[in-house]
Amino acid sequence: MTVTQLQALIGAGKAVENHRPVPRAIVSESTWREAIGALAAERCSLLGLWATPGTVHMAVCEGSEIGVLSLDCADGHFPSVGARHPPAIRLERAIADLTGLEAAGAQDVRPWLDHGKWGVRRPLGDRIETDGPPPPYPFLTAEGAGLHQIPVGPVHAGVIEPGHFRFTANGETVVRLEERLGYAHKGIEALMAGADLERAAKLAGRVSGDSTVAYALAFARAVEAATDCDVPPRALYLRALMAELERIANHLGDIGAICNDAAFAIMLAHCAVLRERVLRFAADAFGHRLMMDRIVPGGVGTDLGAEDVTALRGLIKTIRRDFPRLVQLYDRTASLQDRTVGTGHLRPELARRFAPGGFVGRSAGRSFDARMTVAYPPYDALEFAVPTRAEGDVNARVWVRIEEVEQSLGIIEQILASLPAGDLIRDIPARGGEGLALVEGFRGEVLAWVRLSDDGTLAHCHLRDPSWFQWPLLEAVIEDNIVADFPLCNKSFNCSYSGHDL
Amino acid sequence: MRKTLLDSLRGPLTETPPLLRDGEAADLARAVDRVARRRLGRSLAIREVDAGSCNGCELEIHALSNAFYDLQRFGLNFVASPRHADVLMVTGPVTTNMREALERTYNATPNPKWVMAVGGCALDGGIFAGSYAVVGGVGEVVPVDIHIPGCPPPPADILRGLIALLEAAR
Numbered sequence: 001m002t003v004t005q006l007q008a009l010i011g012a013g014k015a016v017e018n019h020r021p022v023p024r025a026i027v028s029e030s031t032w033r034e035a036i037g038a039l040a041a042e043r044c045s046l047l048g049l050w051a052t053p054g055t056v057h058m059a060v061c062e063g064s065e066i067g068v069l070s071l072d073c074a075d076g077h078f079p080s081v082g083a084r085h086p087p088a089i090r091l092e093r094a095i096a097d098l099t100g101l102e103a104a105g106a107q108d109v110r111p112w113l114d115h116g117k118w119g120v121r122r123p124l125g126d127r128i129e130t131d132g133p134p135p136p137y138p139f140l141t142a143e144g145a146g147l148h149q150i151p152v153g154p155v156h157a158g159v160i161e162p163g164h165f166r167f168t169a170n171g172e173t174v175v176r177l178e179e180r181l182g183y184a185h186k187g188i189e190a191l192m193a194g195a196d197l198e199r200a201a202k203l204a205g206r207v208s209g210d211s212t213v214a215y216a217l218a219f220a221r222a223v224e225a226a227t228d229c230d231v232p233p234r235a236l237y238l239r240a241l242m243a244e245l246e247r248i249a250n251h252l253g254d255i256g257a258i259c260n261d262a263a264f265a266i267m268l269a270h271c272a273v274l275r276e277r278v279l280r281f282a283a284d285a286f287g288h289r290l291m292m293d294r295i296v297p298g299g300v301g302t303d304l305g306a307e308d309v310t311a312l313r314g315l316i317k318t319i320r321r322d323f324p325r326l327v328q329l330y331d332r333t334a335s336l337q338d339r340t341v342g343t344g345h346l347r348p349e350l351a352r353r354f355a356p357g358g359f360v361g362r363s364a365g366r367s368f369d370a371r372m373t374v375a376y377p378p379y380d381a382l383e384f385a386v387p388t389r390a391e392g393d394v395n396a397r398v399w400v401r402i403e404e405v406e407q408s409l410g411i412i413e414q415i416l417a418s419l420p421a422g423d424l425i426r427d428i429p430a431r432g433g434e435g436l437a438l439v440e441g442f443r444g445e446v447l448a449w450v451r452l453s454d455d456g457t458l459a460h461c462h463l464r465d466p467s468w469f470q471w472p473l474l475e476a477v478i479e480d481n482i483v484a485d486f487p488l489c490n491k492s493f494n495c496s497y498s499g500h501d502l
Numbered sequence: 503m504r505k506t507l508l509d510s511l512r513g514p515l516t517e518t519p520p521l522l523r524d525g526e527a528a529d530l531a532r533a534v535d536r537v538a539r540r541r542l543g544r545s546l547a548i549r550e551v552d553a554g555s556c557n558g559c560e561l562e563i564h565a566l567s568n569a570f571y572d573l574q575r576f577g578l579n580f581v582a583s584p585r586h587a588d589v590l591m592v593t594g595p596v597t598t599n600m601r602e603a604l605e606r607t608y609n610a611t612p613n614p615k616w617v618m619a620v621g622g623c624a625l626d627g628g629i630f631a632g633s634y635a636v637v638g639g640v641g642e643v644v645p646v647d648i649h650i651p652g653c654p655p656p657p658a659d660i661l662r663g664l665i666a667l668l669e670a671a672r
Contacts, residue, residue: 117598123634154603157582159550159563162600183599184554187635202629209558209654253564266506272568273515279565289656290558329506498556 005038006062009069016070019434020225024057024068032071033079035060040084045355045368046469047438048447049081049091050462051099053125057462059436059447061355064373068436068449073101080106087354087469098189100125110137113182113501123190142168142176150483154183161497165486172482177475184501192461197223197297197428200458204448205292207463208499213239213246214441215463215499216295218448221376222461223297223428226435226452232423235299236378241415242282242291242300243439244408248319249278250442251401251408254494258398259330261487262339270326274319281315284308299425309416316409327402337395344477344489346392356469357444359400360493364392370440382414392477394492430456441466443494465499515569519576520662545577546668549587549611553604553640554597558654559621563591565657578664584610589667590644593654595623595630596637608644616647618663621654628653 003011012034013025027035035058038044047059047066056078057070071078080103082089092103093112100122102109116134120127147168154162162183168176188207192200204219205212217239224231231239256271279289285308286294294302304312330336351364361368369386371379387403389396432454438445444466451460474493478486552560566573567580581587584607596604608617619640622628627638640646650663 115599117601118634119598120634154600155551155584155607159552159560159580161552161557161560162554162603183603184552184594184597185599185635186554186595186597186630187633188630190635191630191633199629206556206558206629206653209556210561212556212558253561269569270506272565273570276565276568276570283656290561290654292558292653325506496557498554501554 004062005043006065006067009035010067022066027069036081036084046087048464049088051095051101052460077102077104082106098124113185139166140178163497174478177478182501184498188502192458195458201296208496211441212290212292213242214439214446218437218439218446220297221437222435222448222450226433231299233420234422235424237415237419238300240378244411247442248408249275251405258491261491264336298428340395343394343485346477354469357466359397360470363389363396363400365390370438370445374438384411397492465496467495467500470495516572520658546588547581547586548589548591549584551592551607553594553600555594559593562654562657571657587611590617592640593620595627604643619646619649625649
């Protein structure tokens with residue numbers, strides 16, 4: 001059997017015990033540099049980059065294989081990943097803001113999450129109290145005759161999360177977009193440290209409210225991996241049921257909202273009705289419209305009754321009846337297609353380099369879907385396809401969502417047909433350990449990494465939103481598009497601000 | 503498209519407005535002075551400000567515009583600028599990074615104005631209270647007239663609060 005590059009990198013380091021289910025190794029600086037080379041050569045893709053006090057960690061994926069490389073930074077520095085592999089740039093800036101560990105050789109050393117308003121610097125490292133006005137933030141420049149800037153946000157015109165967009169335009173054409181994020185930073189990693197599992201699970205479920213099921217599931221799976229705890233089969237199936245309902249609800253909302261941003265309001269009206277029906281079912285069956293706090297470490301805190309099964313079958317029937325007509329309406333309206341086809345094109349080489357998850361990646365030639373690639377239960381026992389497109393435009397991102405709704409309906413039917421009986425939850429033993437989990441949320445894979453203390457509380461928890469590798473690509477796809485198409489592009493990406501800002 | 507359009511005319515989905523809880527309108531009436539009531543009539547323009555929420559509240563605020571709740575039938579509209587707004591609907595624990603933006607939005611809103619804080623975080627920071635990056639509640643930054651609890655509050659609860667504000671303003 002040939003050894004993959006990832007196996008060689010892991011093998012070159014010192015294996016860490018009690019890290020599950022994938023290996024973690026403490027590596028030398030030269031192995032760290034080799035890993036950067038593998039990322040830059042696109043033999044591996046970056047899944048995450050984060051730091052614990054004095055150590056920086058890199059989660060890497062090669063095919064379906066995943067591993068974590070850790071480098072101790074004796075002098076507070078580590079060789080920059082971002083200098084050769086741009087997807088890491090913002091993660092490194094965030095590491096510097098939160099812990100003070102610096103990426104040596106990085107080109108962009110501006111702060112990212114730290115706007116100079118926390119009253120403290122390096123809150124996860126050696127804290128330094130600060131006060132006084134925040135330092136100025138220099139935006140990247142674009143120069144030439146006739147260019148003008150349009151600053152947008154952090155308070156937007158619609159009901160949208162906070163973030164700042166700095167457009168430089170030549171007439172109607174966007175020459176450069178630069179995002180400035182961090183406005184929704186709540187300090188979740190610091191709040192996690194020392195928290196018990198119950199509180200930590202609630203925090204995880206509030207990293208990005210639209211993905212509360214995906215986050216709760218990723219966190220629970222990481223904790224279960226760290227403590228080597230099995231989950232009852234019925235809980236596994238109910239978790240997947242909730243995850244698919246969340247996916248359907250969000251995709252329905254997105255499809256409607258994208259069309260609405262092209263001034264085609266009837267799609268939003270109809271899609272919003274279907275979305276509302278899904279949320280009402282969730283409220284009736286699970287007691288919460290967004291299914292917050294229903295997935296907990298060890299299992300689930302809710303069950304599906306016989307009446308709920310009937311209601312769910314009715315819901316699926318309604319969506320199967322109404323949704324295809326909306327899809328037809330979308331597909332046959334030339335004026336709408338005129339806005340979505342060819343708009344916001346993501347080049348395949350950028351998609352390969354940034355390895356974005358979800359509909360952003362899968363509409364531009366990528367196929368990664370954690371449900372299929374990692375195949376965590378119960379997806380290993382379910383039949384489904386991973387829809388992909390190659391075009392990389394707004395239209396392709398709509399179509400991947402449409403086809404994923406259809407797949408998710410099929411998954412739910414299989415879950416209803418094979419839902420095992422039995423317990424819902426198992427006690428998590430209070431013991432130390434480290435765990436990593438990757439869970440497919442509606443916008444892509446959520447990475448959760450936990451380190452548990454011996455008393456079972458959280459020593460550290462890092463949650464990486466799929467948006468980290470999607471936001472930078474939004475800057476790329478808007479170039480040469482008109483300013484008026486930005487809402488359309490932005491909605492077709494639908495990145496999370498809160499999930500990214502943590 | 504014609505068939506979809508015609509089908510949407512079959513019977514409305516819109517539900518009857520939620521009933522106010524005891525004292526809800528009366529509490530607000532005290533906050534809404536007589537001059538303001540005359541000026542506003544029966545219409546409120548709402549500017550939503552996400553002051554660092556998890557976006558759960560935003561999802562439910564969006565839902566207010568769907569056919570079931572149909573916010574606009576009450577004369578309630580979301581507007582694009584605080585300059586056009588009577589009500590600021592604020593979510594989130596108010597992150598320190600959003601504090602200034604919230605203050606400036608409030609100052610840009612003409613008088614008379616009301617602030618509705620939506621969600622558990624907006625009351626006291628909720629689960630994020632105590633963080634170095636969180637101020638801890640909308641009331642710490644701008645005066646709050648009405649608070650809608652919940653994590654996130656369901657659309658019916660937000661709607662009830664808005665109708666109470668309208669009743670008080672009438």
